[in-house]
Amino acid sequence: MNALTVKELSARHGRRLILNDANLHVPLGSITALLGQNGSGKSTLMRSVLGLHRRTRGTVQVLDLPPGAAPALTRQRATFVPTGGAVMPGETAHTHFAFGARLYPRWQSERALQTARELHVPLDQRADQLSTGQRMGLALAYALGSGAELLLLDEPTNGLDPDHRTLLAQLLAAYAAAGNSVLLSSHVLPEIEGLADRGAFLKGGQVILEAELDDLRTRHVIVQAILPDLLPAGHLERLREVSGVESLDVQGRTLTVLVSGSRDPLLQAVTALRPIDVQFKPRPLAEAYAALLGTT
Numbered sequence: 001m002n003a004l005t006v007k008e009l010s011a012r013h014g015r016r017l018i019l020n021d022a023n024l025h026v027p028l029g030s031i032t033a034l035l036g037q038n039g040s041g042k043s044t045l046m047r048s049v050l051g052l053h054r055r056t057r058g059t060v061q062v063l064d065l066p067p068g069a070a071p072a073l074t075r076q077r078a079t080f081v082p083t084g085g086a087v088m089p090g091e092t093a094h095t096h097f098a099f100g101a102r103l104y105p106r107w108q109s110e111r112a113l114q115t116a117r118e119l120h121v122p123l124d125q126r127a128d129q130l131s132t133g134q135r136m137g138l139a140l141a142y143a144l145g146s147g148a149e150l151l152l153l154d155e156p157t158n159g160l161d162p163d164h165r166t167l168l169a170q171l172l173a174a175y176a177a178a179g180n181s182v183l184l185s186s187h188v189l190p191e192i193e194g195l196a197d198r199g200a201f202l203k204g205g206q207v208i209l210e211a212e213l214d215d216l217r218t219r220h221v222i223v224q225a226i227l228p229d230l231l232p233a234g235h236l237e238r239l240r241e242v243s244g245v246e247s248l249d250v251q252g253r254t255l256t257v258l259v260s261g262s263r264d265p266l267l268q269a270v271t272a273l274r275p276i277d278v279q280f281k282p283r284p285l286a287e288a289y290a291a292l293l294g295t296t
């Protein structure tokens with residue numbers, strides 16, 4: 001079972017079609033990163049899932065609820081934290097949590113308080129007098145306290161300092177390890193690598209790829225070889241034609257090749273050049289992002 005299954009979801013802002021038959025899955029226990037350029041529709045998708053934005057087409061299934069379940073019922077099991085963390089301005093963390101206890105049947109008071117303390121949220125200060133990071137901390141503590149089994153977090157690390165970002169990664173990992181699930185967005189790709197286990201790439205109103213981050217990293221590998229001499233004339237073109245080679249760069253005696261699929265044909269070709277050293281590196285998420293979503 002998935003925590004979230006989105007099928008052929010379309011949504012508009014005014015007359016503009018933002019999501020166009022988008023499909024998306026968040027498996028149980030997964031932390032899935034929704035990746036896409038500014039304005040690609042990540043927030044719209046999260047809002048549409050919870051009925052906070054009108055869908056013009058498509059179905060959404062949250063956990064074991066039927067696809068047409070009432071939004072109020074869905075929001076007891078799945079919670080959305082928007083960018084900046086929406087909070088009630090005149091209320092303190094304590095009164096937020098008292099409100100949560102009345103609203104959510106599975107409210108976890110201790111978890112909310114503990115998270116707020118760990119994220120250094122002043123518990124008796126009005127939310128409109130909190131700093132940006134403290135406000136996000138309060139919204140995250142409230143979401144984790146809600147007892148929801150699925151969290152939709154729109155840029156949850158925005159405003160958090162490095163220590164609190166690390167702490168959030170630990171909190172979410174523990175939350176997912178307990179069988180809960182997360183869909184989150186962020187533009188900070190190195191951070192995503194430590195936070196999420198899956199990526200969903202949104203472009204042109206559709207999720208064009210969903211993949212395990214480990215698969216994305218190992219599907220393409222960067223092979224770097226130090227050669228004993230400069231590459232002889234004509235060799236570059238021959239290497240370019242080796243099966244699996246996607247791109248190739250030579251700087252002095254250093255040869256860098258991006259290869260997909262089997263590396264054996266390339267290794268044979270490189271071994272023939274009697275390299276001094278050969279290293280393999282997984283491709284960083286930023287490069288997969290650039291290749292998939294068309295940035296440089």
Ligand SMILES: Nc1ncnc2c1ncn2[C@@H]1O[C@H](COP(=O)(O)OP(=O)(O)OP(=O)(O)O)[C@@H](O)[C@H]1O
Pocket residue numbers: 013014018036037038039040041042043044045
């Ligand atoms: N209230 C609104 N009225 C009209 N258009 C909107 C509204 N909110 C968003 N849009 C448009 O919908 C598109 C998708 O916006 P959305 O906020 O979902 O993107 P996003 O992927 O979350 O972007 P970002 O990464 O910048 O947060 C954008 O082109 C945006 O201009």
